[in-house]
Amino acid sequence: MRHFLTTTGITGLLFGAALMAAPSTASAASFDCDSGKLAADEKVICDTRSLNDADVKMVTTFDILTSLLAMGNRGKLQEEQSVWLKKRQACGEDVECIRGAYAERLKQLDEAYKGLSRPL
Template sequence: MRHNPTAIILTGLLIGLAIPALPRAAAAASFDCDRADLAADEKVICDTRTLNDADVKMVTTFDLLAGLMAMGNRDKMHEDQSAWLKRRQACGEDVDCIRAAYDERLKQLDEAYESLNRPL
């Protein structure tokens, strides 16, 4: 069976062009996973799909909640987020520690959402 060399070349070219377009877990994190100066915890988040997903969920929840809060409460929310980031960074490469940090923060954000005064 003979193969058409042009078809083989075109197929290879199409595959070569399609690979960079495939989604990467790292592209979804709330920070640039391609940075050269990533901290240890950030590298682990970029390399671990479940942590990457937790990061996206946390940032999305944080941003939505910040938009619903009164201006004075947003400052406190940002202070809490900064303190949480320091705790997460202290985890280094410990996946379980990072996962627990995300679980804790998401729980805090969910509780903050539930405590908002909302009209009936």
């Protein structure tokens, strides 16, 4: 039997669920927007709805993918996430740079999902 959930389908489903579960106050999924200690990129993400939504989608996809991976691959995915986070932080207040960083990371996570071993 072929796997009928495409990557777009799974991330879309996850994103929809995350948005429905998200609190009504301004809060990104991976950090607290009400914190007084936000980095420049985090401030922009909190102030830009599309970037906030991208953060919710990315962290939800990352968390679910992490739970599906074997222990050794989890560490690799977490290391990649740390590298990506530094890249996003280097964007500072540049909205397009941050938007591109999220697009790149979501593509990487989608590829990781496609590469998962599935039972026949």
